[in-house]
Amino acid sequence: MGEPNLSTEVTEKLPSSNPTAKAFTLTSALWFAAATSFGMIGAGYLIAPDFLANIEYIHFGRVRPMHINAVLFGFVTPGLLAAAFYYFPRLLRTELFSHKLGVFSAIFWNITVAAGMIGISLGYTQGREYAELPWPVDIMVVISFSLVVLNILLTIRKREERVLYVSIWYTTAAIILTSVTYCLGNVIWKPDTGALVGIPDAILLWFYGHNIFGLLLTPMGLGVAYYVLPIATRSPLWSHSLSLIGFWSLIIVYTHIGTHHLLQVPVPTWLKTISIVDSVAMVIPVMIVLINLWYTIKGKLGEIHADIGAKFVLTGTIYYFFVNIQGSMMALPHVQRITHFNNWVVGHAHIGVLGFAGIMALGGLYFILPRITGKPLYSKFLADVQYWLVLIGVTGFAVVLTIVGLIQGNSWYNGEALYRTLPMIQPYYILRASLGAFIMLGAYIGLYNIIRSLYFNRGAAT
Amino acid sequence: MRMTPTVIITGILALLAAITLTVVYWPYATQDKTPSEIFRARTAVENEGRKIYLQNGCVYCHSQSIRSIDWVHGAHRIAQTGDYIADEPVALGSQRTGVDLSQEGGEHPDDWHIAHFINPRYTRPSSIMPPFEWLGMERIEKLTQYVQSLGFKNADQRMARQRYWKAESIKAYEAGPDENARWLAEIAPEGWRNIPNPYPTTEASLQRGHKIYQNNCIGCHGPIGDGMGPAQPWIYPPPLNFTILKGREISGGIIYYQLMNGITGTAMPYFKKELESQKIWEVGDYIAVYFINQSDANAEPRGIDAAWEP
Numbered sequence: 123m124g125e126p127n128l129s130t131e132v133t134e135k136l137p138s139s140n141p142t143a144k145a146f147t148l149t150s151a152l153w154f155a156a157a158t159s160f161g162m163i164g165a166g167y168l169i170a171p172d173f174l175a176n177i178e179y180i181h182f183g184r185v186r187p188m189h190i191n192a193v194l195f196g197f198v199t200p201g202l203l204a205a206a207f208y209y210f211p212r213l214l215r216t217e218l219f220s221h222k223l224g225v226f227s228a229i230f231w232n233i234t235v236a237a238g239m240i241g242i243s244l245g246y247t248q249g250r251e252y253a254e255l256p257w258p259v260d261i262m263v264v265i266s267f268s269l270v271v272l273n274i275l276l277t278i279r280k281r282e283e284r285v286l287y288v289s290i291w292y293t294t295a296a297i298i299l300t301s302v303t304y305c306l307g308n309v310i311w312k313p314d315t316g317a318l319v320g321i322p323d324a325i326l327l328w329f330y331g332h333n334i335f336g337l338l339l340t341p342m343g344l345g346v347a348y349y350v351l352p353i354a355t356r357s358p359l360w361s362h363s364l365s366l367i368g369f370w371s372l373i374i375v376y377t378h379i380g381t382h383h384l385l386q387v388p389v390p391t392w393l394k395t396i397s398i399v400d401s402v403a404m405v406i407p408v409m410i411v412l413i414n415l416w417y418t419i420k421g422k423l424g425e426i427h428a429d430i431g432a433k434f435v436l437t438g439t440i441y442y443f444f445v446n447i448q449g450s451m452m453a454l455p456h457v458q459r460i461t462h463f464n465n466w467v468v469g470h471a472h473i474g475v476l477g478f479a480g481i482m483a484l485g486g487l488y489f490i491l492p493r494i495t496g497k498p499l500y501s502k503f504l505a506d507v508q509y510w511l512v513l514i515g516v517t518g519f520a521v522v523l524t525i526v527g528l529i530q531g532n533s534w535y536n537g538e539a540l541y542r543t544l545p546m547i548q549p550y551y552i553l554r555a556s557l558g559a560f561i562m563l564g565a566y567i568g569l570y571n572i573i574r575s576l577y578f579n580r581g582a583a584t
Numbered sequence: 585m586r587m588t589p590t591v592i593i594t595g596i597l598a599l600l601a602a603i604t605l606t607v608v609y610w611p612y613a614t615q616d617k618t619p620s621e622i623f624r625a626r627t628a629v630e631n632e633g634r635k636i637y638l639q640n641g642c643v644y645c646h647s648q649s650i651r652s653i654d655w656v657h658g659a660h661r662i663a664q665t666g667d668y669i670a671d672e673p674v675a676l677g678s679q680r681t682g683v684d685l686s687q688e689g690g691e692h693p694d695d696w697h698i699a700h701f702i703n704p705r706y707t708r709p710s711s712i713m714p715p716f717e718w719l720g721m722e723r724i725e726k727l728t729q730y731v732q733s734l735g736f737k738n739a740d741q742r743m744a745r746q747r748y749w750k751a752e753s754i755k756a757y758e759a760g761p762d763e764n765a766r767w768l769a770e771i772a773p774e775g776w777r778n779i780p781n782p783y784p785t786t787e788a789s790l791q792r793g794h795k796i797y798q799n800n801c802i803g804c805h806g807p808i809g810d811g812m813g814p815a816q817p818w819i820y821p822p823p824l825n826f827t828i829l830k831g832r833e834i835s836g837g838i839i840y841y842q843l844m845n846g847i848t849g850t851a852m853p854y855f856k857k858e859l860e861s862q863k864i865w866e867v868g869d870y871i872a873v874y875f876i877n878q879s880d881a882n883a884e885p886r887g888i889d890a891a892w893e894p
Contacts, residue, residue, distance in 0.1 A: 167714050176718040183641020249638030250673045278589050286587050295596045317673030321665050322612040324674045329608050377603040386651040388665045390611055459653050463680040537655040539858040540683050544710045
């Protein structure tokens, strides 16, 4: 049972125009710029809390969830979906079921994210991290996901390539499973609070919160990597068996580990034990996938370097390695005594969501842009500039926030009052905001480049 | 293995169902709903305050979850399942940009919290919490009621103590500077009243005292120690004007004792968890030298000479 051979691209019968992929590309680029701007405001408050003081709609407690929701549902997910809407028709040798539905789902997606942002900014939040969006927006999110599920399932049904490639497995699973876990995690059957009562609420929340990364961003990011890397290097996928084991072990292991956010909370010990054991076991799905991908491109770094999309994607796989090794380590209770409750975890979140999933989404966008517009990128130079700005920014975040986390964690663990640690970490907050400015600048450069590439590109058609 | 759509969809959904039942539904179904010994129901106002707390993202910087490894703020009681049985949603928090609030109720009197919400740096000069003046007094008061309920029955006991001493401190303040200074001296146990600051005043110790004063005291007592810091309009009895203490027999020991334990009922917090002994003596001497203009540092009786003294 082999994979479809990606080493030569399938182009017959498919019109190059792909309005759905274009719409999601633009969505992602726009919300990347918006989300990093929200993040920048938040970083400003941490340096100078009287900066923008007393402006209700953007004060720290509101701009932080706006940043997170805009990143997850505005930037990364649509970016990975844009690539998916490109590679689904290619891999299935058929046209997308409906571009009308696709474009509508992109527009509805934007309305949903915007409604969520405005809602949180006005104080309509359910106050649960990653599940802040109020009930009507929750329903809109579920509709958005359902529209995408419908479109891709019906595309799969009318496919002309019998064999489903790995990227199809991952993305289909991600969208279907997240439609379910989103409803569960947001306790959608209780519209007024969107929550359970007491400790079970925390267990459910972190089951869901962790699965936003584990069952949405990760499989869709891997879907892009499994598609882009073999094509860019013109190499067949290294191992079908590893693809299979990687996929199923991810679904099994990742879903067990949300409780590692609650190791220091009174939840049942057996549940903590499961989450710790499976967090360590995460090295299995992660390393299997990485071995498979890295062996696929072995000796072909030149080809990767030549394609800006593939360059982002390879960088994403390296961050995938780091975030997961770090994550497995952080789930160990002794390590967590130092790392929990402080900026170490914020660093980890940025390595995962920006370093891996976000960079993977950017890779997908830059990989498909020339292919959906039929022209080279408006500027490969600007894309390279964005690559370095984002890479320097997120690497700097990892270093600076880890240092801050160690200062905080070790101080607290040794009896220092939190209040006394605030002046110690202030300089690092300034560094962090400066690095955030790199990322935000990268996002705006990317937005400009993507808009020019999509709509105002005078470059020659290829 | 042939990965058909049916295999993928049924496979992932079956796995998700099985795992959700195990790691979410099973702990939900077997949860212990017994209230902990400190639990009590919240009042209507406290519930409204909790909504304001959630609406404005307080939970992103403040945890409500004391761990066995915690030392300082609220760490006198480790969290139990039975503390959370009325929380919907639960507000454990995931980050401590600010302190844990599990046992915040009664740590300070209401006026401290109100000044702190108007601008956190009024009462905590190094705080990085943004101001909440824009909430308006009505919502700030509800939020304060909620914060003062954190810790449930423990908080109620502390609040009763705050109210008792609030009345005492107001009585002393309103009786005039003589009476107020006498009261401030008398609430320190007698042993402390007779102890002078045992360490000599040096240029270095005053510099350090100055820094500690700026990081902890300036918001209420003001840059010249006259009690006219920015928090002053919100606090009653108002912050102490140190300059009235000259000639009123305030020993280094009394200052040390009050800094260490705070003055319950007033906005003066205790610093024993945040400042080590040397820092308390040094900021006390800074106040005595610069604001009271009368320091008993290194006066007799001194006991054993410290090893580092010249």
